[in-house]
Amino acid sequence: MLKPKIEKALNKQIELEASSSQFYLAMASWAETQGMNGTAAFLYKHSDEERMHMLKLIKFINERGGTAVIPPLTKPPAEFESIKEIFESLLEHELNVTDSINNVVDVCLSEKDYTTHNFMQWYVSEQLEEEALARNIIDKLNMIGNDKGGLYLFDRDLENLAAQPINMA
Template sequence: MNTNRLSIPIEKILNHQVKKEATASQIYLSLGAWADSEGYAGMADFLFRHAQEERNHMIKVMDYIMERGGRVKITGIDDPVKDPENLQECLELVFTHEVDNTKAIYDIVNLSQEEKDWATWNFAQWFVKEQIEEEALVLDLLDKLKVAGGTKATPESLLYLDAQFNKMEDEVTLAREASGDKPQ
């Protein structure tokens, strides 16, 4: 008796997402190692925490595949990105990566809707919300760096900003969760 509740295309796209989340973890680890070598301990810590968050996302997708009777296929991952030249390029690489991951999540949503696989569609909604948060977080960091002077920021500004990265939570408040009493 076949107990797999996932179609072959859905199982394949979810396994592709497992690889993307593992690759994302490696990207964050690589950028964190770069940040640490450049003296940005706060940014390194932030990126290392995000590497673990991406690994958690990978496990979440794996768990879903297994709960639906599918088979998880672990494959090799892509090489991480090359080291950035500066902090701004580092954050731009993170943003580019997050946008790419958002597109992959949308592919899962679109395929699950096309196949009328409402369980997978519902599962993917958590990731849609997560990607909104991830993109907003990186945009916030890029804005902070811009205020500090961007690629022309003074060493003092970068030192202060790096200390703030270390204190940052890993999530940002979404506008739809704000209220008059709690705007942020």
């Protein structure tokens, strides 16, 4: 049985993962309307991945005797200045997610819930990858600058990246 503090922290994380999925979905839609189909494919996939993170939490809470709370959808922004702004926003958002996951881990330790702590280690590792990927993409965009040929190749590279399967092990 989950302790109330743990259940509350996990449900807050569900809300953040759902929000992340919506945020990345809005980014994908915007990129697609800008002719950046590779970037859109990458972001659509990222949106799906965030939803799967949410589902993993929902199932964990319910399996441990808690009650997962499905959050309402919050409207994400519909307009973005540029592809670079999208990925800077994505990194900032991922840093917030990391802080939230670290908070859940902290609550697990203070409540001596080592089962949930162990479960959350997957999310800790996932966040390292998410942040590194976002920083790498921003570095590439900084190298490209305003070069349209470079942006074309960047978009194509993201399309190839999006074609790789999602690892949810």
